[in-house]
Amino acid sequence: GAVVSQHPSWVICKSGTSVKIECRSLDFQATTMFWYRQFPKQSLMLMATSNEGSKATYEQGVEKDKFLINHASLTLSTLTVTSAHPEDSSFYICSATLEDTQYFGPGTRLTVL
Amino acid sequence: DQQVKQNSPSLSVQEGRISILNCDYTNSMFDYFLWYKKYPAEGPTFLISISSIKDKNEDGRFTVFLNKSAKHLSLHIVPSQPGDSAVYFCAALFTGTASKLTFGTGTRLQVTL
Numbered sequence: 307g308a309v310v311s312q313h314p315s316w317v318i319c320k321s322g323t324s325v326k327i328e329c330r331s332l333d334f335q336a337t338t339m340f341w342y343r344q345f346p347k348q349s350l351m352l353m354a355t356s357n358e359g360s361k362a363t364y365e366q367g368v369e370k371d372k373f374l375i376n377h378a379s380l381t382l383s384t385l386t387v388t389s390a391h392p393e394d395s396s397f398y399i400c401s402a403t404l405e406d407t408q409y410f411g412p413g414t415r416l417t418v419l
Numbered sequence: 420d421q422q423v424k425q426n427s428p429s430l431s432v433q434e435g436r437i438s439i440l441n442c443d444y445t446n447s448m449f450d451y452f453l454w455y456k457k458y459p460a461e462g463p464t465f466l467i468s469i470s471s472i473k474d475k476n477e478d479g480r481f482t483v484f485l486n487k488s489a490k491h492l493s494l495h496i497v498p499s500q501p502g503d504s505a506v507y508f509c510a511a512l513f514t515g516t517a518s519k520l521t522f523g524t525g526t527r528l529q530v531t532l
Contacts, residue, residue: 410522 308334310402312411319390320419327385327414329356329400335380336402341373344397344413356383356400390418422446423511425523432530438496440526442509445490449511449521454483454494457506457525466507467494499530 309332319325329339339356354375355363362375372394374386383402387394399413424443432438440454450471469476469483469492476483482495496503510522 409524412521 308332308402308409310400310409310411312398312400312414314414315412316415316417318417318419321391322389324386324388325390325416327387327398327400327416329383329385329402329411331381331402331409334402337380338403339377339383340401340403341375341383341385342399342401344399353385353398358383387416390416392418394418421524422449423509423521423523425507425509425526427526428524429527429529432499432528434501434530434532435498438494438499438503438528438530440494440496440507440509440528442492442494442523443490444492444511444521446511446521447490448513451512452483452485452492453510453512454481455508455510455522456503457508496528499528501530501532504528504530 311330311332313328317325337358341353341356343351343353352365353368353373354365356375356377358377358380362377364370372388374388375383377383383400385398395416395418397413397415399411401410422445427441430438430440451468453468454466456466467476467478467481467483469485471485471487474485480496480498483492485492492509494507506525506527508522508525
């Protein structure tokens with residue numbers, strides 16, 4: 307089956323720093339990738355839709371300048387959490403579409419101290 | 420290693436009948452389970468969840484059953500409606516500090532008239 311990877315799987319950073327999370331489709335090309343955020347025991351929340359070669363589409367309430375998304379190739383999308391703060395600590399997961407099926411990455415747990 | 424498995428890639432049910440979607444997991448450390456519904460090119464929508472301390476959770480037409488000894492959960496939809504046609508993902512979660520959301524690959528439900 308299609309595989310989506312994320313790197314890193316977990317990261318701990320200091321408040322005020324920026325963190326970049328990579329999402330890769332390993333064996334297929336994905337023109338669209340999704341970025342989600344999840345707090346423990348809560349629903350997965352769609353943050354943005356990452357479109358290859360164009361600007362990402364952000365969901366309502368998601369700060370574009372805080373969560374920078376770049377989808378520079380058909381196999382890679384990156385999410386950069388800028389000037390991270392403790393409230394940004396969460397579980398971030400990406401997914402990529404192949405033939406109308408969403409394949410999810412394993413997620414990245416971000417902890418901001 | 421697929422820790423959460425949805426062995427039926429597709430399911431077709433007549434409107435008004437019961438839809439039963441199954442999910443198996445291999446890791447006994449999972450202690451929280453969720454079902455998501457997803458339409459093509461959209462992010463998944465949270466449906467219902469269940470903690471490992473329970474064996475049943477009901478919300479309207481949706482009921483999730485958990486059999487811990489068999490490491491099996493199922494989602495029942497009754498009565499099924501055409502609008503229920505979508506891809507359904509089950510997902511499992513560790514609720515400890517190393518929590519990680521693991522998804523199944525989905526089952527496409529088609530509710531026919």
